[in-house]
Amino acid sequence: xxxxxxxxxxxxxxxxxxxxxxxxxxxxxxxxxxxxxxxxxxxxxxxxxxxxxxxxxxxxxxxxxxxxxxxxxxxxxxxxxxxxxxxxxxxxxxxxxxxxxxxxxxxxxxxxxxxxxxxxxxxxxxxxxxxxxxxxxxxxxxxxxx
Numbered sequence: 663x664x665x666x667x668x669x670x671x672x673x674x675x676x677x678x679x680x681x682x683x684x685x686x687x688x689x690x691x692x693x694x695x696x697x698x699x700x701x702x703x704x705x706x707x708x709x710x711x712x713x714x715x716x717x718x719x720x721x722x723x724x725x726x727x728x729x730x731x732x733x734x735x736x737x738x739x740x741x742x743x744x745x746x747x748x749x750x751x752x753x754x755x756x757x758x759x760x761x762x763x764x765x766x767x768x769x770x771x772x773x774x775x776x777x778x779x780x781x782x783x784x785x786x787x788x789x790x791x792x793x794x795x796x797x798x799x800x801x802x803x804x805x806x807x808x
Contacts, residue, residue: 667707671750671803674706675699675768675776678784685720696766697731699778700752703768708803712738720780724761732763732799739801747800755796763798 677690684693688701701711713734732754735741739752747753749771754763767777770786775793778784787793 668748668750668806671703671707671768671806672770672776674703675770676786677706678702678778679776679786681778681784683778683780683782683784686715686718694778694784696778699776699784700766700768704803708805727762729762731766735766735799735801739803740806742800742802744797744800750803750806752801752803753797754799754801755793756798757796759796765796767793 678694678699681689681691681694681699683695684698685695686698687693687695688698688705690702694702697715701715704711718730735752735754742751747769749769751769753767753769753775755765755767756763757765765777765779767775769789770776773789774786775789776784776786
């Protein structure tokens with residue numbers, strides 16, 4: 663993908679703005695969670711999802727203590743250095759220090775992310791220090807070339 667395709671990733675992500683938060687959902691305009699947003703953008707820019715997402719509870723990361731989300735990202739996305747993340751890339755976050763990564767967002771611009779989280783619709787927010795401290799890993803969608 664070229665920079666134009668990075669823009670296509672962000673444009674596809676922005677289509678989801680305002681979609682209500684719904685745990686385990688990935689339906690544009692109806693409901694989505696953070697993983698569902700990444701899955702929906704994948705479908706919009708790449709096509710069929712690479713694997714079926716297993717069911718998960720809201721506290722799955724705390725209950726299992728496993729890096730399930732991080733491992734899935736490593737199977738299907740290309741891991742990059744945190745400092746190299748730019749628009750169209752996926753960030754994973756640890757909601758508590760020392761806990762597994764359990765939140766995802768897509769970079770929409772310099773210091774901006776788009777994400778879905780509990781109690782909110784999909785929104786574009788600043789990548790403020792609170793979020794920045796919690797970044798666990800950064801990834802590119804397959805085929806992105808810089």
